[in-house]
Amino acid sequence: MSSSPRVTPGPLPPAASRRTGAARRSAAALGLAVATTVTGLAVNAAPAGAAAPVGPVFQDGMAQPVFSSNRNDWIREEVWVETPVDSDGDGRNDRVHAEVTRLRETETAGLKSPVVYEVSPYYAGGNDITNHDVDHELHQAVRPGKGWQDRGGKRLDPANDERLAAAAADDSGAGGADASLTATGPQPVISTSHESNWLPRGFAVVHAESLGSGQSDGCPTTGGRNETIGAKSVVDWLNGRAKAYDASGQEVKATWTTGKVGMIGTSYNGTLPNAVASTGVKGLEAIVPISAISSWYDYYRANGAVVAAGGYQGEDTDVLAEYVYTRADQQICRSVIEQLAKAQDRETGDYNAFWDERNYMNDVNKVHAAVLVAHGLNDWNVKTKQAAQWYEALKARGVPHKIYLHQGGHGGSPSVDVLNRWFTRYLWDQQNGVENDPRALVQREDKTLVQYAEWPDPAAKDTELNLAPGDGGAAGLLTPDKTRKGKPVTETIVDDATKPAQTLADAVTSPNRLAYKSAALAAPARLSGTPRVSLRMSFDQPAANVTALVVDYDENGKAKIITRGWIDPQNRKSISRTEPVKPGSPYSLDFDLQPHDYVFPAGHRVGVVLLSSDYEYTIRPAPGARLHLDTTKSTVTLPIVGGTGALTSAS
Structure with missing residues (x-):
């Protein structure tokens, strides 16, 4: 589904002015709900009845849903966050398109909210792409593009991509994205996932589009440093260390937040929290990486062999970058994607500087955010090594940690209660004892959940x-x-x-x-x-x-x-x-x-x-x-x- 161009008052900010048209949207393919986007603040009248509290309420170690669940009472604002990188080489710093949803009490009653934050390259959908041929002799490089290889290549239809479906699901464990909204404005919001769970509990929610996708600037680089910095810059803005602008070019400050941020997401959306946490950025207090990557080499390679992500035989970093390259300017990043194709080295499968840049294990010693890892034991897209090696390194360094393993495949979030206890402890700083709980929650073959002291089992x-x-x-x-x-x-x-x-x-x-x-x-x-x-x-x-x-x-x-x-x-x-x-x-x-x-x-x-x-x-x-x-x-x-x-x- 494509959207109409966004109508913005006055001159566009520098980031937006460089666009030649509206970013393509694929809300139907993503399974995302859409809603009216309100530029700037939009405080609507509260519903009849008792006044909502001006502070959070905690019970049994969890934030309670005591604030309004009526999204007409919420504030939605759109910003472009400036980053310190220029990955598209146009001489201007890239900007990340983000949207904030927060309680009106942050404007009227002085409430300061922590933030649940998800960043994704998938919000604007995906392009139709062709994978590399895989039917050839070993140690030969075969480039994609000259017709779809019937056995080796796989043309991906964005509407049927399981990663889009996983990333579109409401990672809060509610069983799906908010689906009750309809489009009444010129363009849908980035996403409404997480809002119904976290806004009534006093949190704010931020969604952002990764560099090179949607209305963000820059180029997609499949886990490259620029993507990490782009996602990190939103955390910096929420803590007053980066600047952001609205659609008219006016600076917007996040005065309504405590600065405590928890990142969550599935697949690529879960990988970016690992990446940002590996920078040690201040203010990022917790992450929930679901089916997430800790080293991109281990996603596309294994012990020197070129190995596919399950279901995506022949895909590689250049193909995925092309898939998520959905910003309006479809030419400026061509040379960047061509360089990915060369540097990834499909011929030998060797680990090199290209892969080392995309290995978050290198900087796991910088992680201070509490990490709740979630992964499917039968996930052959993002394989279990990604979760296991990340979790083991966090354990060794004494980082607050917990792991949830289930019997499914790609995706699959812990329950709302499990997430609530985690975010309440580390974002609201409530001493609920979550750090003393058993570290491992494993769904057994009969679907029962069993708690273990640690994982792997020490026995x-x-x-x-x-x-x-x-x-x-x-x-x-x-x-x-x-x-x-x-x-x-x-x-x-x-x-x-x-x-x-x-x-x-x-x-x-x-x-x-x-x-x-x-x-x-x-x-x-x-x-x-x-x-x-x-x-x-x-x-x-x-x-x-x-x-x-x-x-x-x-x-x-x-x-x-x-x-x-x-x-x-x-x-x-x-x-x-x-x-x-x-x-x-x-x-x-x-x-x-x-x-x-x-x-x-x-x-x-x-x-x-x-x-x-x-x-x-x-x-x-x-x-x-x-x-x-x-x-x-x-x-x-x-x-x-x-x-x-x-x-x-x-x-």
């Missing part, structure tokens, strides 16, 4: 398992037995990228995978943490993919893939350095799989499946490469609660 022990070969392509044995008898035994995988991992895991026999199963479990066994494999392999070609799966096999032999991991053997020593593979020479490959928390039921078998190319995630070369595994020098390490003793077999 999980690294359990090393060995691989005993099968016979004629059938599954071998996964066993804690450390006895090694006889000469080395080698098994072979013949790569066939056309066969999905699920097909290979289910196969009773196959030349295209190696499978190993434990004995049937006598009791349930819980995995909590990060599995690892140590493989001794040789190759008959100078390049190959290597993929490992952890699988739950039920009583009928049906496979359920629990987690997976990948490596490029040319990066066996370092993700930053490619070293050639000499055909026939054995190499040690040590790599991690995606972290997980899973209970294998009694009677099931723990399985490990090894294959070469992963149809859904890796580059897909022509079939035929042969990989040889020395089973006597290869192991699998699983973090099992209770250790080896928990893997006892059924009698």
Whole structure:
């Protein structure tokens, strides 16, 4: 859905005057409600009845909804926040388009409100794009754009993009964005998410459009430093350290806020809170990153391999930047996006300065905001490593932390009560004891919520398992037995990228995978943490993919893939350095799989499946490469609660 141009009184501010037309809106695709935008202050008459309190009310450690829920009573104002960066190179500092929704008591009764803040590149929708081809030989760069590749590329329809849907959902846990409004003005507001939950509890809400999107200036750079600074500048403005202007060019000051800010969001919207927190900006007191990225390298790469975000095979930083590049000027950022395509290095998959700029783990020591991490255990878009490594680093540095893991995929917020306790503690500074609660809230396979002291479970022990070969392509044995008898035994995988991992895991026999199963479990066994494999392999070609799966096999032999991991053997020593593979020479490959928390039921078998190319995630070369595994020098390490003793077999 496109909107009409915004009608603004008087001259436009410098940021807005550089636009040639209205930004495209896609509120229908986003699932966002729209409402009349009021430039400046708009205080409407209060409804009949008792006067609302002039201060917040707290009960059971949570802010109570005692203020008006009638959005006609709220103030909405639009600003452009000036940043200290010029990412589009036009000689003027970029400005971030933002909208504030606050209680009228901040204008009439001296109320000072903390802020719930979400910034996104998705509010203005997305462009129709074409992904990179992935059906080619390894260590070759194939550029997108010359027609949609039927197998490798995927043309994204913004109306069907799950990331837009996740980002559009009301991250407050209410189950969807406010949907009761209709457009009565010339253009919809940026977003109304969060308002119905937080305004009645005394908070203000700010939504902002990330650089290069909507009515913001600058260029999208898929996690680049300029995006971090753009989002941070709104926090600076709320604390009096940056300037903002309205549509007529008049400076606007945030005199109505306490300066305490909590950021929240899903997907890209959740990644930007991690990025801003990593700057250590003063005033950012809490963040809730949902399905968020902590290192962009781990979003598009894995141990040197070019690996897709689940559902987006062939996407990369340049494609995503093109997708969110929705500002009116569609030419000024072309060279920036072209540079992304070069610097991301799809040919080798190596970690380099480009990725290092987008690695928020580098600055985790600057984080002081209390962090409530939320992630789906089955999120294969933003994979669980993103949450696990961020959370582990925060724990090590003593940052206030909590984690919520659920059984869903991409997206999924904690409940309003969980969020309320978090924001009440750190934004209203109410001593509700949330920091003394169990750190982990995990939704189990039956959908019950279980609290654990910490995550991964401290009772999980690294359990090393060995691989005993099968016979004629059938599954071998996964066993804690450390006895090694006889000469080395080698098994072979013949790569066939056309066969999905699920097909290979289910196969009773196959030349295209190696499978190993434990004995049937006598009791349930819980995995909590990060599995690892140590493989001794040789190759008959100078390049190959290597993929490992952890699988739950039920009583009928049906496979359920629990987690997976990948490596490029040319990066066996370092993700930053490619070293050639000499055909026939054995190499040690040590790599991690995606972290997980899973209970294998009694009677099931723990399985490990090894294959070469992963149809859904890796580059897909022509079939035929042969990989040889020395089973006597290869192991699998699983973090099992209770250790080896928990893997006892059924009698």
